[in-house]
Amino acid sequence: MNKARKSFPLAKVYGLLEPGPVVLVTTACNGHPDIMAMSWHTMLEFEPPLVVCVISNRNHSFALLKATKECVINIPTVEIAEKVVDCGNTHGAKMSKFEKFGLTPVPASQVGAPLIKECFANLECRVVDTKLVNSYCFFVLEVVKAWIDPSVKNPKTIHHLGNGSFMVAGERIKLRSKMK
């Protein structure tokens, strides 16, 4: 485990995913990890944090997630945007994306899939509902452990606009909101 990485409160996880960043989902089966880029996710519940994500059955990760029911959602920043796109452009069945793209797997504490060291946040997840996998490739995940690199302030997450265009997280503003 990266010494800089700190446990992050589960009650605050929604604030990491609600802004809609591209994430890297890691899965692993029999010691072989895979990475996929994903943008189609949303929060479903604050606490315990539930996340819904859409993972196409054309992805190698689909089979791994269905078989193991475990994954890690890793949140990258613009500094590794090229690696994120590399992960999205390739199919993991016959290659190690970690080796190929210079990413570092770090053992998770609760699940078999690895964390990606180069990402500023890592959410260890278990699949808790597969009722919609067949109809919509929809997985309901519970975040069971969250990690963050506290040295990263105002992370410049990337947000997919389609066809290789991304928006990079800009300034932060504070408004008088009663919303959680």
Next chain:
Amino acid sequence: MNKARKSFPLAKVYGLLEPGPVVLVTTACNGHPDIMAMSWHTMLEFEPPLVVCVISNRNHSFALLKATKECVINIPTVEIAEKVVDCGNTHGAKMSKFEKFGLTPVPASQVGAPLIKECFANLECRVVDTKLVNSYCFFVLEVVKAWIDPSVKNPKTIHHLGNGSFMVAGERIKLRSKMK
């Protein structure tokens, strides 16, 4: 209809929602419209564009959407961020949020709910699957008509970080992605 507003291809709708902006959902019943702020949404299919959103049954809009099965997803920019928060902070059962917050309803072409003129994009939606409403307050929507104000370049959408903090859309980058 705002003369500046143009029809937008349904095949490109995912690029508006995939980056994860806060949106304003409008509903209407018996001529009484409501507006709610929402961040918990994701794309589910490219074309026809399907969107999944989580709308709590504590919201007035929940009942309106369940009854009418129609809504409009309006995408605001930082210029009206205060109005977005006002909509999120208030309950629509006994007030007109349009009047109260100085927003302008514009008739939609396919659904009974109004567009919000002050938003740069408007997606007319029909509910196509209610199987998950009871278990997760999950609505599956099909976007049946999309509008955009083409004069708005690089819209500064807002993205909720929790407790009144928002990230404003920053710079755009282009990478060699094979992703749609």
